[in-house]
Amino acid sequence: MTELNRDSELPAILCLTDSCDRPESELFIGLRNAGFDVDVMCNPKGRNYQRLVDEGLVAQPMALKNRFDKEGTEAIRSQLSKKHYEVIHAYNPRALACGLRASKGTDIKVVAYRGVIGNISFVNPESWITFLHPRVSKIVCVADAIKDYLASLHFLWMHIPDSKLQRIYKGHDLAWYQAEPADLSEFGVPEDALVVCCTGRNSPRKGFDDLIQAMNHLPTDANVHLLLVGDVINSEEIRQLAEQSPLADRIHFTGYRNDAPAIAAASDVFVLPSKGREGLPRAVIEAMVYGVAPVVTSVGGMPELVEDGVSGLVVPPEHPAALAAAIDRLIRDRALAGALGAAARDRIARDFHTSMTVRETGELYKSLTGRS
CATH class of the missing domain: 3.40.50.2000 (Glycogen Phosphorylase B;)
Structure with a gap:
């Protein structure tokens, strides 16, 4: 770990995902190269798993079965006890639900990722253990259309504050x-x-x-x-x-x-x-x-x-x-x-270049942890 990270000038991030694709994997690597202390828990059967291992990013393998995976939740809780993480970034609903449960009682900021429109509702109990959970600090939307959809959700007095929503395109490289x-x-x-x-x-x-x-x-x-x-x-x-x-x-x-x-x-x-x-x-x-x-x-x-x-x-x-x-x-x-x-x-x-995704995601982490 660099002196920069030991001094906590940039926050430590725990990323929870499944079989991450190339853009996700390169985002994690890009964030590490930018000076962030990034650890990843992900599915060892994923195509990009070995690349993340080679880069020293995998904290431990994890393949969540569902949103109530007890073993997976305990694995996340165990990892949180090993290091002072300031942000959890969950890249799918299973990871989000388990990450929220594992970090209960902490002040860790929780960031969710949303890549599609639909299937979120104030009258759906499952939405309250994921994207509508009050401890979710930010929902990163892969497109403005998704951000607008989430902003349009209302039930009685309830809605998702605009301050919780941010569009960051998933980046690529030719x-x-x-x-x-x-x-x-x-x-x-x-x-x-x-x-x-x-x-x-x-x-x-x-x-x-x-x-x-x-x-x-x-x-x-x-x-x-x-x-x-x-x-x-x-x-x-x-x-x-x-x-x-x-x-x-x-x-x-x-x-x-x-x-x-x-x-x-x-x-x-x-x-x-x-x-x-x-x-x-x-x-x-x-x-x-x-x-x-x-x-x-x-x-x-x-x-x-x-x-x-x-x-x-x-x-x-x-x-x-x-x-x-x-x-x-x-x-x-x-x-x-x-x-x-x-x-x-x-x-x-x-x-839609990956460098833009790295920069904007890094700025999000810094803003959430008071470093911007």
Whole structure:
């Protein structure tokens, strides 16, 4: 530990998470490099776990089963007894609930992370053991849309004070993304095809049905193929929609893939037709990093991520005709698609860089502990 940290000029932080992704992991490393005394408790099965171990950041492994995990709560309480932490930063509801319980009776500031819209209510008891708990000092929102949603919650006289809410974008770095574009022929996509890619979880709110209907609106002379990446292959409803489409032979399901970014990189257009609740979708960011023009719906944080007509196209949700028009515009105007893709890549590098996340998170910690 540096002399700076021993003198407590910067606060000691305990980060509680699960299988942290690359942006989270690099945030922890960036904070440590900026002089913060950061320890992490996280899932040892996570892809980035060993990198955190190598950086000396893992205080102890932890895989919380639920919001009432007694063993996990005791592990957090044990770690708190080993060092004078001033801030707990919890990156998911399970970690938040257990962290609040473990730190009961202390004056530790508790910071929560929120990446999606919805599922918080003043009449929901589970919300009171997480984001609405009175000991939560700050809720870091990954997008302004999430911050606005939380600020809009009211019940009788109760609301979340604006002072508790702060937007900090999750940062990335172009250097993290070095995948070679995938060979799409294994999915039956012709070499000369114009490829539309969509990656997402098997959830009705992701709008796969709208995307398939949008495909049906495209001109029949357009050599367009659609790649649906992820466990949507398990949706009987979506598979039936695809089979019934007049373009059924141009709709391909890849199943879950570890190389999803490489598939997006090999595509001409990336689409996320969500119906709601999005924060800053990683799949869209990955496509933008690889210079693929995005088409997204105007829900959640996506209009913050994609500037309509500048770094992609934004259309209304649940509007297959508008979605089809945007896709058709890009496949017919390859120069526009290229320009939007290049601008999308620049936008991530300029406005969503990990250094900004490190700086803003560090300023938050200092402000909470009276060091600003």
